[in-house]
Amino acid sequence: MKNLIEVRNLNIAYGGKSNWTNVVQDVSFDIARGEAFGLVGESGCGKSTVAYRLLGYGTVNSLVQTGEVLFDGIDLLKLDTKALTKLRGSRIALVPQNPTTSLSPGMRVGSQIREMIATHKALPQGMSMQSRIVELFALVGLPDVGHRYPHELSGGQQQRVAIAMAVACNPDLLVLDEPTTGLDVTTQRQIIQLLGDLRTRIGMAMLYVTHDLALLAQIADRVSVMYAGQLVEVAPCDQLLKSPAHPYSRGLIASIPTVDGTNSQARGLRGVLRRDQMSTGCKFEPRCDFATTACRTTPQMLEPVAGTRSVACMKWRETAAQQAPAAKPRLDATADAKPERLLSVADLELSYRKPGFFDKLLGRTSPSVVRDIDLELRTGEVIALVGESGSGKSTIARAVSGRLPPRAGLISLDGGLLAPKLKNRSVEQLRQIQYIFQNPDASLNPRRRIRAILARPLDHFGIEADEKALETVLENVGLHAGYLDRFPEQLSGGERQRIAIARALLVNPKLLICDEILSALDVSVQARIVELLRSLKEKHAVAMLFISHDLAVVQQLADRVAVLFRGELMQLADTSTLLNAPLHPYTEMLLEAAPGLSKDHYVSLPPAMPASKAMPGIGCPLAGRCPRQVGSICAETRPPVQNTGSGFVRCHIPAGQLMIRQTLDAIAPTASIYTAETAPAGAP
Known part of the structure; x- marks a missing residue:
């Protein structure tokens, strides 16, 4: 098969004037037409630097010292801006890591796709512009959302729009820069399945840049591994994962x-x-x-x-x-202890919309996005909140931190009620609860050096700390003292996230709220941060509300797991119990969606129920999507909460029958236990 892309002896340096530092050294690889090629490595290894050169992009402080990037025989490094602009979007397209920053917030998404097609004159003959836009939305599994603005879409929907824009002109090569970072496992899987389908239908080649080898296992033909600017291994994907050299x-x-x-x-x-x-x-x-x-x-x-x-x-x-050498066994220092209750959440109900004048006059209430949440978190305990985008995980975290006053319910810390609003809480309560956000770009001041960013919470809470303390906390998150004099823009995304984690740890909190804090980090750094969080939990009894879509990380860190879907708790259980015996059908779906290191790991998900048919508070929120739905009772009657020993499950199917069904599924996946004698009351 003829190569579409050939990268030959590429050397790239960063710096200025006479002070240049080589960051990419002698990189060579090729991508055939229709091939999916993966580029993996830790943060700072140079993979994104190489990928963006395939589109002719380079920062003002970068210099290509030697090498060629041949696209269909044309050296992209020798083209002028006009020629590159003609290629970008039409023959080489980009799907960036963060669709929020790549989509214009002031334009409807349909207009943005329209602009792409019009710029490159890529409208198929005989088709209207509107028909083509609707066709592209359908291609990426979306209804016609062209009238919406980016902020009116979820993260997964925004990423699908970005993919629709990228494939609007049927490009020969698609460059994907961490396109699923931060997305929940079911959305990740849908995006990967979508890309595989597009590749088959359009015949485009792909360069997939990521730190997630489990995702590459689902889509890549070959994988190149990069370290410190050099390729250290190139192999077929299955060979690399089964027997890395x-x-x-x-x-x-x-x-x-x-x-x-x-x-x-x-x-x-x-x-x-x-x-x-x-x-x-x-x-x-x-x-x-x-x-x-x-x-x-x-x-x-x-x-x-x-x-x-x-x-x-x-x-x-x-x-x-x-x-x-084998990994050291994990020790649980709190196994025999009976910790005290630290955080209590009772009957929590949350909404983002306040009733207007006419709503109050007519007695109307705005819809709740989170309902009937009851949680208790003990000192030194980690509870993980898992679920798809829009399930209410971050919304609950915002309420606990005081950033979203509850419509109903109570939140207590150390036995004392917390004021609903952040501004009404005491300085000590603010110190005890620290929030680590998913996106460090929005939480770090771009005009302050790292030293000032770390020192600010210390000054605010009146905590004395010297230079050594700042250096120590940086070492704990895998950085060194040299970062203290840098600005956030001089750090990679993973490095910025580590600074955000270090800042929260400096004030010795009792409760850490971790909102997808590992999603942008390399697996090696993830492992280090997990060890750090585990050490805080075991040695200093720091409790955590840990929001994540990565069930493998949850398994390593969490004591209990709460599964959310559309604002309601579906299941709560000890981590080992939940992962080994996921009673609720939705929990099973999440576990099936978790990426593994083999291509045959994935199974198809039932389609999601249209949002227009969802009736919050009436019936089970999973009705219409549940693979085990037993009749109209699921859609019309709210499921009961059933105690399961280590927690509870919210389902019409009796917990005992769910356990039996799991056993039968393990023996014969097509078996069904529901008969006239065993079906839940009210089922047809």
């Missing part, structure tokens, strides 16, 4: 948490990428468990080793037969 690839895969715990005994990556500590030989030598003296002084270059696999390690055959 380079020690870095092995460590990267071992760092990936899995719901089934298959990697729990594997040794992940040590330390973090530090360019100032690299040797003159192999760049990975400081972190390699198999390094020798020769590795320190002998540069390693990518060499063909077998078939289509290439590896940059002179000892890969020897290390492949060796085992890295």
Whole structure:
């Protein structure tokens, strides 16, 4: 198959004037027409720098020192701005990591797609513009949402709009820069399935940049692994995941948490990428468990080793037969303790809309987005809130933190009622509850250096801390003292998130609210942050409300899991119980959607019920989508709460029958236990 893209000996440096630092060194790879090619590596390795050069993009402080980027035989590095503009969007398109910043907030999404098609004169002959826009929405699994603004769409819908714009001109190459970061597992899976379908129907090639190898397993044909600006391994995706050759690839895969715990005994990556500590030989030598003296002084270059696999390690055959040191067993220091209750949430009901004058006059109420939430969090306990986008996870966190006053219900901390509004809470209560946001770009002051950002909460709460304390908290999150004098814009997304975590830890809180704080981090950094959070939990009894879509991370950290869907708690249980016996059908759907390291892992989800038919507070919110719906009772009657020992499940099907059904599913997935004798009362 003829290559569409050929990257040859690409060297890129950052800096200015005579002070240049090489960040990409001798990178070479090719992508065939219709092929999906993955580029993975830790934050700061240079993968996005390479990817954006495929569109002719480069920052003002970057310089291509040597190399070629051949697209259909044309060197993109030699084209002028006019020629590049003609190619971008029409033949090479980009799906960025954050659709919120890539979509214009002041334009309806239909107008933005219209602009793309009109700019490149890509309207198919005989088709109207409106028909083409509707067709593109349908292509990415959306109804006609052209009249909406970006803020009126969920994160998953925004990403689908970004994909629709990217494929509007039927490009030959689609560059995807972390397109599913921050999305819940079911939306992630839908996006991956969508991309696979588009690739088949349109025949476009893909360069998929990510730190998530589990997602690449679902879509990529080949994968290249990048470390410190160099490619260290290129191999077919299934070969790389089953038998990684380079020690870095092995460590990267071992760092990936899995719901089934298959990697729990594997040794992940040590330390973090530090360019100032690299040797003159192999760049990975400081972190390699198999390094020798020769590795320190002998540069390693990518060499063909077998078939289509290439590896940059002179000892890969020897290390492949060796085992890295096993991971240390996890100790739970609070196993025998009976911690006290720290946080209590009772009958919580939340809404984003306040009733207007006529609403009050007519006795109308605005719809609730969260209903009947009861939670208790003990000292040193971690409760994970999981569910799809829009399920109410962050909304609950905002209410606990005082950023969204409840419509009804009470929130208590340490036995004392918390004021509904943030401004009415005491300074001590504000210190005790610290919120770490998902998006550090919006929570870090771009005009302040990191030192000032970390010092501000200390000054606000009157806490004395010296330079050593700032350096220590940076080391705890995988950074070093050199970051103190930098601005947020000089950091990668993962590094900015670590600064946000460090800032929250500095004031010694009792409760941490972690809102998707690991979604933008590399797996190696994720593992380090999880260890840090676990240490805070076990040594300092810090409690956490941990919002995540990654059930594998939840398994590593959480004591209990609360499953939310459309503002209601579907199930609450101990983590091990819930993951091993997910009674509620929606919990099962979440676990099935969790990405694994094999392409045959995914199964199809039932289609979502149209929002227009959803009746909040009437019937089960999962009705119309539940694979085990037993009749009209599910849509018309609110399901009861059933105690299950370690928690509860909200479902019309008796808990005992749910357990039996799970056992039968494990034996014969098509079995059904529902008969006239065993169906829930009221079922047809």
